[in-house]
Amino acid sequence: MDITKRVSLGGVDKLSRVLGIFDENLNTIMHELGVSIRIDGLDAVVTGADESAHQAAEVLKNLALLSENGEKIDKGRVIYCIELAKEGKASDITKLSSGTVTITSRGKPVKCKTVGQKVYVDAIRSNTIVFGVGPAGTGKTYLAVCLAVQAMKQKQVDKIILTRPAVEAGEKLGFLPGDLQTKVDPYLRPLYDALQEMLGLETYTKLMERGSIEIAPLAYMRGRTLSNAFIILDEAQNTTREQMKMFLTRLGDGSKMVITGDITQVDLPDGKKSGLLQSTKILRGIEGIKIINLTAKDVVRNPLVMNIVRAYERADAKGEEDEKKTIKKDD
Numbered sequence: 626m627d628i629t630k631r632v633s634l635g636g637v638d639k640l641s642r643v644l645g646i647f648d649e650n651l652n653t654i655m656h657e658l659g660v661s662i663r664i665d666g667l668d669a670v671v672t673g674a675d676e677s678a679h680q681a682a683e684v685l686k687n688l689a690l691l692s693e694n695g696e697k698i699d700k701g702r703v704i705y706c707i708e709l710a711k712e713g714k715a716s717d718i719t720k721l722s723s724g725t726v727t728i729t730s731r732g733k734p735v736k737c738k739t740v741g742q743k744v745y746v747d748a749i750r751s752n753t754i755v756f757g758v759g760p761a762g763t764g765k766t767y768l769a770v771c772l773a774v775q776a777m778k779q780k781q782v783d784k785i786i787l788t789r790p791a792v793e794a795g796e797k798l799g800f801l802p803g804d805l806q807t808k809v810d811p812y813l814r815p816l817y818d819a820l821q822e823m824l825g826l827e828t829y830t831k832l833m834e835r836g837s838i839e840i841a842p843l844a845y846m847r848g849r850t851l852s853n854a855f856i857i858l859d860e861a862q863n864t865t866r867e868q869m870k871m872f873l874t875r876l877g878d879g880s881k882m883v884i885t886g887d888i889t890q891v892d893l894p895d896g897k898k899s900g901l902l903q904s905t906k907i908l909r910g911i912e913g914i915k916i917i918n919l920t921a922k923d924v925v926r927n928p929l930v931m932n933i934v935r936a937y938e939r940a941d942a943k944g945e946e947d948e949k950k951t952i953k954k955d956d
Contacts, residue, residue, distance in 0.1 A: 630671045630682040634689045640667055642692040643685065650688070650703045654681055657707050680707070683715035694722035701925065705739060708922050714740075726768060727775045730825030735771050741923035742768060748915040749883055754876070756861075756905050757885040759919025765885035766859050770819040772883075773855040777837070782855045782879065784837055787816040789859040790868065791842045813840050816859060843868055852877030861886035861901040863893055869900025889941065 634640045644651045644664070651669075655662055660673030660681045671681045684706045688698055696702075706718045717740045725734040726746055737743040742764055749755045749772050757765040773785045820838065821829045832838045843864065858864070858872055861884045876882055886901045893899060905916050921935045 626675070627672055628675050628678050630678050631665075632669045632671065632682050632685045632689070634667055634669055634685065635693065636667065639689055639692045640664070642698050643688050645698065645700070645703075649700060650698060653700055653703045654684055654707065657704065658684075658710075680710040680715070683710045687715045687718050690719050691722055694719075696722050702738070705922065709740070727771045727823065729822055730828070735768075737768075738764070738925045739923040741917070741919045742925075745917045745919065746772065748917050749881070752915040753880075753913040754873070754882045754884070754908075754915070756901070756908075756914075756916040757883060757919065758888060758901070758905060758916065759923060760887055760889065760921060762924040763919040764923070764925055765919065766815060766857070767819050769857045769883040769885060770816065771823060773857060774820070774823040776855045776881070782853055782881070784839065784854040785820075785832075786851060786854050786856045787813070787820075787838075787840045787859065788843050788846060788857070788872075789813065789816070790861075790863045791844075813842075816840055816857070843872060846872055846875050849875055850877040851875045851880050853879040854881075856880060856882045858882070858884045859886075862888050862891045862899050864900035865893065865897055866900045866903050869904050873904070889937070 634643055645653075651662055651664075654660070658673065658677045658681045660671055660677050662672075662681065662685075663670050669685050671678050671685070673681065684703070687710075688703065688706055691702075692698055702718075706715055709715045709717050720740060720743060721737055724743075725736055727735050729735060737746055741759075745755070745757050745765070746768055749769065757763075757769065759765060770787070773782075773787075776782045777785055817840065824832065829838070833840075843858070854877070856875075861869070863886075864872065872884075873882070884901065884904075888899060888902050888905075891899045891902075908914050909916055921938065
């Protein structure tokens with residue numbers, strides 16, 4: 626049986642922001658939750674099945690609060706709020722209206738766009754070693770670079786070190802043209818881009834020349850002690866167990882480490898186990914180390930990416946289930 630709920634959206638400006646251009650946000654809510662919504666003055670009147678109508682009302686109420694705090698309401702944020710509402714956590718989205726991670730070189734504030742991102746950022750600020758594990762598009766590397774730049778600006782560290790294993794889609798460095806720097810540049814490009822956005826090209830270039838920023842393949846970390854530095858290991862799913870142990874034991878006084886990766890995208894040769902997967906199992910619960918798992922809900926690229934990630938997750942889960950059935954049948 627359908628029910629009706631009325632939600633006050635406040636003033637005309639707030640109403641307009643919540644509805645979106647050509648009512649895009651409103652249409653998204655109706656499509657995703659299977660309800661109908663009409664505007665009556667400054668109120669939204671929701672009609673639909675009990676649970677769906679309640680969820681839609683919660684979404685509208687919390688989007689209105691977000692808008693009141695000056696936050697932009699786009700389709701991605703609407704879909705994210707709907708996902709939270711389905712879990713009974715729609716009000717969590719209002720936590721994102723407070724606090725800025727950092728400011729880019731062009732004066733643009735960088736803010737967490739999901740609750741998972743906020744948990745990740747808070748963990749980095751309050752722990753020595755943080756693992757950020759999750760699918761592409763969740764902002765793992767970008768937010769880590771933002772916090773590294775902020776730490777350097779606040780003189781909490783003297784140096785930023787960014788590294789990643791040079792393993793990608795089966796390619797080997799020896800087969801690529803050019804000197805070592807030319808060979809590793811394609812692997813490190815996402816790190817260059819994030820740093821340049823945070824610092825501006827001129828400042829970034831000066832810091833690189835001074836050695837205050839170091840970007841190098843993981844092999845270059847061997848035998849070193851990394852002190853007073855903010856160290857980011859990107860694409861850590863492509864480290865071996867030995868490489869991960871080597872990297873973690875480089876930690877020196879006054880340093881902070883962030884390790885990011887996606888355990889569903891391991892490009893290691895057959896027979897090699899991911900160091901990221903092992904480390905997140907054996908290091909859990911150690912004081913000063915935090916493991917944050919980001920999910921498809923934390924994807925902040927085109928909303929379609931969230932659906933792509935979920936489709937692959939379902940396919941992987943089905944594959945594992947089918948494999949178990951086959952093994953059981955053989956037994």
